Amino acid sequence: MSDSDRDPDDEDWLLARERGDDISHVSPQARARYDQLDQLIAALPDRPPPAGWKQRVLDALDAPTPRGSSDALEALPRSPPTSTAAAARGSRTPIVRGWRAWILAAGGAVAGILILQLVIPRAKQAPAEPIVTTEVRRGEIVHRGDDASVGDTLVVHAQADQPIELRVYGDGGEPMARCTDTQGCTIERGGAERRYTLEVPLPARGDVLTVLFSGGAMTEPRKDLEADLAAARNARIDARQVAVVHVR
């Protein structure tokens, strides 16, 4: 379907449809396009849960609660450091572990780190993935949660050893702030490493999204998040939503 065929009022009548209002004025062709899309989403193949997951939950419920923890959630393993297809396909680690296992695991980890430091040569490493963290500032108080109030300030910190761009969008996808290597935020440099700090006042209720663009020179901002993501896709730039703050 070309741009000229696109119905600019799609959102209006789709909203009416979702509300259950009469949409008989909409052409059958337009309705059919979205009916087909709805059906396509509905027909996305189901993904069966991993074998044995229920038993692992029941085992965790039966497990003795680790000292200092409040419930069986503490018995769950943390997510693996990398999520891989092999991890997804392979057998899952039992979620119940005794204290001996924890001690062994901790000892093993320490030993592993020491061995790695001895064995791996200090060769020049590939650029590391950028690190992005966010916090919300209200007066003197700063917290790391994702809830904020109107009037608070969102503070985005990023650390990277290659140029990146941060963009912050409002609830409707409208651009609120932009931080590049040359504008929009404070940057501290140390060798190849850059530390970006972007402060964004939160003037209205709604979700505020922070998106990291990396892996290339981002194009100038378009009208909204959607357009920016499309531009990033076209330019083969990695775009990743790194935080959402709910402003109430």
Place this chain on the structure above:
Amino acid sequence: MPPPLPEPPAVPDNAPVDPLALLARGDRKGAITALMDQHGSTVFNFCSRFLVDRALAEDVLQQVFLNAYRDIHRFEGRSSPRTWLLRIAVHRCQDAIKARNRQRVDADPDAIHDAVDPGRIPDEHVEKSRLVRALEECLEALPRDVRATVLLRFHSGFSYREMAGSLDASAEALQARVSRALPALRRCLEDKGWANV
């Protein structure tokens, strides 16, 4: 010799067990087992598509039901168990994303797409698989909350009332969110060469 006890009424083997009835009898573990049987797949499907990371979704799936076990005494039945569980799932998935971002761990696309192996599926299904893959990529490109809304609405078949209970938003706001998301999805599919969807 005492007379034999009367037989309990026959219950078909496949009759769903009412978790709330088990809970009312004090059988918390039985209730959570019934919830896992009835809603585990729904929760996992939602989480795996929301997180775009099957391995992480597996962990979150377990966390959801452990949370449910811990809090089930507070479940008042004002929403359905499915709505209640999906509400927990949404929050746990959001926590998992935040933790993943902190750990600088990127989802491996293979982790979510490994079910589709073009080398192994019959030719007549290749096109369909490509379309599914394109749709999944378009869904993944949506903002997180929007993706959750679209998945709950069209994949999980939730009503807006149920979704409002799970997503901490009004039904009206969710309707608006969906009406904005669908054209975006369609345009995304068009950009990927699926103009006739």
